[in-house]
Amino acid sequence: MCQRLACKVTSKDVYELTPFRIIARGVSRALESLGVQVEERTVEFIVSESPNPAYGDYGVPLARFARSHSVGFEELASRTIRALSSEPVVESVKTVHGFLNIRVNAAVAARALVEAYRCEGEGFGMVKSERPLRIVVEHTSANPVHPLHIGHARNACLGDTLARLLKARGHSVETRFYVNDMGRQIAVMVYGFILAGLEDVPSNVKPDHYIGLVYAITHTLADIEQLKRLLERLKAEGRDEEYRERLRELDSLVADASRLRERNPELFDRIAEAIKGRNPEEDIQELMRKYEYRLDSSVVRLFQRLVSRCLEGFRKTLRELGVSVDKWDWESRLVWEGVVGEILEKARLSPYAVTYKDALALNLQPLLSDPSLREKLGVPQGYEVPPLILQRSDGTTLYTTRDIAYSIVKFAETGAQKVINVIAAEQRLEQLQVRLALIALGYMDYGLNMLHYAYEMVNLPGRKMSGRRGRYVTLDELLAQARSLAREEVEKRSPQLPDSVKDEVAKAVGTAAVRYSLVSVAAPKPLTFNVKDALNYEQNSAPYVLYAHARASSILAKARERGIELDWSGIGYDEAARNPLRRALVLHVLNYPYVFVKAADEYKPELLVAYLNRLADLFNKWYTSGDSVVNEPNPAARNFKLALVNVVKQVLANTLSILGVKPLERM
């Protein structure tokens, strides 16, 4: 492999050869020569594939520019054609009803691809940013009170994929998990352990699963207790209608409770017995105070022990998913080390400070009267932000207050220029409040450079999930199911493989199927996760792409076996256009650097998924067309095909890796 500096052709050069860039430059220059300034990006965005191969490969509605800039279409077209004709990668240019179409010279494209591949090897196609940034990606950050489920999985896969993608783009990325150990939910979970008389999770169970059960039992029993008190009061006050309504609520809670009891009757009864005659609400508040103010060292130790145990479970699950986290930030640290106190102090002195409902709050609404700030933050016209309460009357802080402190830490501790928070869309208001609060407190840059990467919920058909009630399908179960289905497939399709390989393939394929389907849908869209569909190993799935990769590997292995060497200096590039299947494949690979850059710069991993589907599709079509590689007698043609397989394999492998999927040599 030659040195990067010695490269004659790089992926960046390939990027500039893609139809999008070529056409954008040509049109932009032609317009410029007519005295009109149009940004290349404006043109680039509307380049599209030609609907009919007779028109060409890619085209752009040129008439629109002629009209909107009052220049003659014929004049503009002829200048654009002149500009594009001098580009070797452009084979021909023509206009068809208002569109300008180009046909790509596949041989020139293929040469560029192969030369860039030879120079960059594994780094092929992953064009480095000219402005590398320090970026923090916070993701997953599940409350440590129950196991990770499918919704957390979407978060983890998006976060991990973004991190890998941005790293590949040349940024320096750190991933962080916000350990929420100070919320009310944690206190409920700890309360359950106290009621059960347990100091730790039994050693024979996965800790997050056990903790999830204790949490659900405790939450449900506490809610029942609370509701019973309310019912008594309603009855006494003769509010019959309300009473009946609440009674139905109680019924449903009792049904949840009995389902929970089935999972561990002994544990359930112990907690139920202990909670009798207590006031759970008061007990839980007391625990929260004891923890936040560190009033009772045994309580503090219990909180920390149980949260740590839950995190152990998370780590195990995430490892199985192929997700890693660089730093685990405990919320409590922010309070105990005084970062939160500083925020409160700053807030008190701030001109935005108000007293709202007798509590310290920030009135953020005035910030929104600045239209440019509004625009930068993407706040809609009539949107009003309610005052943000920072401190309860008992002096304890709130989640959002601590999140403000955390946001500052994420920037300040790392020197990051950008922080991306992968957080559920339902937290939109909270995330906006945090950004506004940062600005109000004098951290303008932080407020503007923090991105809420919002994703919608994952629906499981026919189920309603609830952590508090213990109704969820754990990610562990889902992965196990995916792998077991994959294992059946391997058994069916490749019985000849040794067991150890079958296991490895099944594990990789099952995990890949889950990851792939979770990032395939754009984040702001709700995703319906149908276990069967995700594990339906056909087109549009990880196994389909993995299979294409395995086939490419198989060709190269077969070539090696037969002693066929690739002579890089004897490649017949003209072979690229010899049949439409080869040509289509070359043209699609040519687009890779462009798609990669777009996916990274616009934070759209789903573009990579769509690209991979198409690449695997084109490769499989070519593969099955009978245009054999190893049986090709003509050396120039054989060298071309071998080189193409190498490049395709590399692109498949790189992109799968960005998606956190391990490419397989066989399956």
Next chain:
RNA sequence: GGGCCCGUAGCUCAGCCAGGAUAGAGCGCUGGCCUCCUAAGCCAGUGGUCGGGGGUUCAAAUCCCCCCGGGCCCGCCA
């Protein structure tokens, strides 16, 4: 009541931000293809009032307005 997101083929989704050429995939369904580098594959067929209505435009799935349906948010919860 106010705000945000989503609505495209029976199902799951691209395309919408940056308006243009007969609206694309996959699954499903029907029918084919293993003496040939892995059939987790390939080929052919089937399927759409782009939620509805109005407007802007030479041109609207895409932009604007109204309405309908689904989800979410508007806590001294997280």
